[in-house]
Amino acid sequence: MAGPHDRDCRPEPERVHRPHGRPRREHRERRSTQNTPEKRFSRCIEDEPSITESPQRRERREKRASRDFPDRSPRHKPRSPERRRRNEPTSYTSSERSSNPLSFDSLAKLDAHNAKSSRHIQEQEQLLAPKEKDRGYERRRKEKVATGRVLKDKTRSPRKSQTGREKRRVVSGPLAEEGKVRKRGGYVTEESGKKRFGRKCWISVLVVVLLLVILIPVGVYASKKHGGGGGSAGSGGSSGDGPAPANENLKDINESDIPAAAKNTYLDPFTWYDTTDFNVTYTTETIGGLSVMGLNSKWDDKKQANVNVPSLDKPWLYGTMPIRGVNIGGWLSIEPFISPSLFKAYKPNQGIIDEYTLTKELGPQKAAKTLEKHYATFISEKDFQQIQEAGFDHVRIPYSYWAVTTYPGDPYVPKISWRYLLRAVEYCRKYGLRVKLDLHGLPGSQNGWNHSGRQGAIGWLNGTDGDLNAQRSLDIHTQLSTFFAQPRYKNVIAIYGLANEPKMIALPTSAVLDWESKAAAIVRKSGMQQYLAVGDGFLGLSKWKGQLSGIQNVMLDVHQYTIFNKNQINYPHQKKIEYACEGWTDQMKQSVNVATGFGPTICGEWSQADTDCALYLNNVNTGSRWEGSLPTGDPATSVTAPHCPPNSGTCSCDKANADPSSYSDDYKHWLMVYAEAQMASFEVGWGWFYWTWVTESATQWSWKAGMDAGILPKKTWQRDFNCTTNIPDFNDLPENY
16 A cells, blocks of 8 residues: 555546435536546545445446447447456455445545645645646656756656757746746747847847957057067066967977977977977987077077177177166066066965065966966067167076076976077077076075075075085086087177176175186186176175186176165265266276276166165065165164155155156156266276166166156167266255155
8 A cells, every 4th residue: 555655646536436315416526526637646545445336336337328328339348247356456455345335424534635635736736837738748846956046947858869868958946937948149938939139138239249349450450569479478567468379380290299208398398388489399409408499490690789789790899889788687587576466466474575485385387387477478579679679789688597407395497497598599689689698596595685586594605505506506507508608609698697696795705706716617618708797796896806817708797776775875866866977987997997906897787766665676575775664684784764865855655656657857857867877887887787678567677668758768879968968957856756
């Protein structure tokens, strides 16, 4: 017997014996009610006795049927009692075996049960609205999706997919209840099958079309205007700006040509973010242990940077012809104030302050993707073209030792920047620009500043691993000089730097000079005859007389800034120009004369910056000398009181960091004269390299931004001031803007 919870139990239609005295019409109405579809959905009631038709009732019904339908087919002939008994169930309860007519009490119970069932069916029908008109489409079930109040309406379709599964769809609850399904372009009513496209939909479509008509031509025009060939935007945009490169040259090679051992390494071109102008043919060839992967086999040294200088295949007369160069800072060696976007996402308590902590935080894979994207997008071929157009003839390219190799415990991204360094040299060649290579980061850090890779203690020639890191640095120079001794680099690489800014005021001078002598010997032994460059180590130019005298063709590289000296940053505007024209000029004259100084001297870094207010200039999450918010913990360097010029009012970085369009005409004039004074001073020596070509936001540190703002010359040689005439009067220019 079916239990009370068997919802699918459907009893056979019951044949009830009409008791004496009950009208026949009432009996027919009752029988009709019992055979309704609602009755078929009612539950089986376990405690209700089964009802069977009595033999007497069946016999009278059959006689009546034969009388009313005399022409009935023989197959409808009533069965004999014996046949009926054979077809009846063989197992009954005591109540089922009874053939007595129902009592009035039983009928009352049955009426009550049917009324209850009828009410239950009506309630179920209200919950199951709307009803299906076609019985061939029976709704199976509706399931609520918890978060979106969405019903999955699984229907039995007369057409099945090729796999034999019924098609399914997901519709929202309110739409399912209204018989509507949302599709592209409007709503479809299941009953009519017609779309109703509202007015708002048409308006939305028209707005989208108008935007496309306007934006697509503008985008195409901008793309053409700014040059297309490269795969990256360049010019110091925030890392990751713009679309990814197309890397069309990968179509010419087969990915299966890359050996399994090289897949997903820096030698696999299919993992490179940008393949523009790279030779993507796989090769295992190395020189000095450094891969040539990416290099093209042909080159041309006949290009001339401008009409004032010789082409690459002709000698440059150093000491007679001044170097007018620019740095590509913050590119292959990360510097926070140049690319602050790489550091802004982190909170101060995370301690992400340099390339070491940044790559450690990102992890090997994410760091590789992040930094290669920076390499590909921060500087592109267009930048070298613009550098040439601005009148430069030399480019100083800082890079770090992890372009060559890394050591246990290093989080740096290894070797990827090497490929971009080689491509940069080829771009310089293309535009007739000579190159000064500058190793900015050495193992252990040679100065403890963030642009060496790791801010903090000096671990080069100092500390537990000082000697180990010194030898590692020499090994790196062995590889580098062997590679760049190739004939293809004879003309384009003009100067080879050994170490950027070794902090000789904190290191033993003799140890640094001894290391530089060993490094110079390695480079010469490898076959490089280009000029070598060594940093002055902040000792002052006067301390270098007679040093490294046994090495031929070596330059002393000095970096001149007033803003990092708390005794000079507070000079009034007039005095800063005077100091450039007199102080730095006298120092250069003394240094380039071997009788009084070192000899060949260049200024490898300088800028027109008037303050040290640029974001992250003095390290990430630190203040400035200008505002007196630089507590370093060292009494010799801490600045806790404002150091803007005396009696100038409130010292604030707001205007110093403002957009140059807000500069007054007097201030723009001062910035131009200050820059021209420095250029004139450094050209008393062997020349200069401006720091730097481009930044993300620091205008007074970017030649490109300064040139666009009208505070730097359009051509490096076109100047109105050269320190030989009277300095303009800037006494009316407010010292705090």
